[in-house]
Amino acid sequence: MNNNNIFIEKLRSAGLRPTIQRINICKVLFDRKKTFHFTINHLKTLLQEKTDQKISQATVYNTINALTKKGHLKEISINSEKNYFDTNITSHHHFYNESTKELIDLQDSDIGKINIKKPLPGKKIKSIEVLVKVANNN
Amino acid sequence: MNNNNIFIEKLRSAGLRPTIQRINICKVLFDRKKTFHFTINHLKTLLQEKTDQKISQATVYNTINALTKKGHLKEISINSEKNYFDTNITSHHHFYNESTKELIDLQDSDIGKINIKKPLPGKKIKSIEVLVKVANNN
DNA sequence: CTCTACTTTAGAATCATTATAAATTACACA
DNA sequence: TGTGTAATTTATAATGATTCTAAAGTAGAG
Structure with a gap:
């Protein structure tokens, strides 16, 4: 729960309101030691596993797009099959x-x-x- | 018309039957001096402009996929918005x-x-x- | 506490790509 | 030069990823 404040600040600094959904996404993305590479599908699976709160697909997309736009995530294109994101910006x-x-x-x-x-x-x-x-x- | 034989051989060597549609695609792709970068949409537009023969969308995809698989084209991922192909393999x-x-x-x-x-x-x-x-x- | 703008949501819409199945064509071989 | 078969093309349907929509819910300024 301690880290929540960090995530709230992170979201605020990017001009995003800290909602429960966004904080949960931050937990999955940023509460780790190594940088994290993921696809939207992978993230959706992790969110289901690690969180009680339901989160709609649209919110996952909206939030990841917002975080990417604000520079907290980096998009990586390897091939056309999968679109990756990276927490190492x-x-x-x-x-x-x-x-x-x-x-x-x-x-x-x-x-x-x-x-x-x-x-x-x-x-x-x-x-x-x-x-x-x-x-x-x- | 001279180059058609070159394209026919190119297709044959890749194990592809030289049909009118495939030869037309080869003309657009390979009948140029510099290497060519394109998206499927771009290619479809050029095919409409440069060719009398109608060609269905499925054939464009099938042929580009076949040529890529056989190593006559290279796929290039820059971002998730557009998927490029390159005649420089x-x-x-x-x-x-x-x-x-x-x-x-x-x-x-x-x-x-x-x-x-x-x-x-x-x-x-x-x-x-x-x-x-x-x-x-x- | 209240109001308003922002956010979430389910579901519809869109876009790119692939699958389907019937009609057509290439070409090996007679 | 025909003929049969497998490959190919085609229109259309299906799929999968992502975005849009509009209604319901929420954050946070005042």
């Missing part, structure tokens, strides 16, 4: 394990510095992200 | 212009070598791709 790299469909964060130190050699007149770089696809040596 | 990097929603291929020489420092026991690297998001300095 910094610009960072990923491993995607094609065998297990697992997505893993990489530290910047795991990949040497990347330098873009091409000149970009009139353009600003917003992010540079590397996706390393791996498969198990079955 | 090599492992390569991209610029995505968030202002114009344009996707541009990068040469390997445009980006310094990327070395993965993290050990990957029991895993094989399938691809390493960089996505550089840029925006116009309005």
Whole structure:
């Protein structure tokens, strides 16, 4: 229950009213040590498991979209099949394990510095992200 | 009309029967000098413009999926809004212009070598791709 | 406490994509 | 050059993810 205040502040700072539903979503998303990768479906399942309160599908979508827009979540596109979100909102790299469909964060130190050699007149770089696809040596 | 034979061979080599519809799709996709990035919608529009023959939506999807499966096209996921395909099937990097929603291929020489420092026991690297998001300095 | 704007909700609507099943076509082989 | 069969195309239906709608409920300023 202690963390609730943190979540309430997080929501408030993003201009979102702290409702029971949104706080429950925050609990599932942010009450963990490692960063969390999820799909909407995965999140819906976890919410059902971990929470007494019912929560409608529309609210899950609305809240995740709001959190993403406000910068508390990051959207990650690996392929067209699944749309992932990430609680690590910094610009960072990923491993995607094609065998297990697992997505893993990489530290910047795991990949040497990347330098873009091409000149970009009139353009600003917003992010540079590397996706390393791996498969198990079955 | 000359190129049709090339397309027929391309389709045959992928185990696909060369039908009028598939040849028309090949014309739109491959009869160009630069690599081509497109969404299914974009392709459907171009097919309507450039071709007399009607082609059903299902055939467009079936053919693009078949060509992708056979390795003549590459799927590229930038965000959940649009699913892109690329006629450049090599492992390569991209610029995505968030202002114009344009996707541009990068040469390997445009980006310094990327070395993965993290050990990957029991895993094989399938691809390493960089996505550089840029925006116009309005 | 009360009012109003924001939020939630169930269900409908939409959009992209895939499945279905009947009509058509490619092409191997006679 | 026909013919039969399996592949292909097609219109349409089905599916799945996401968004919209409008009514009921709630947060929080005053």
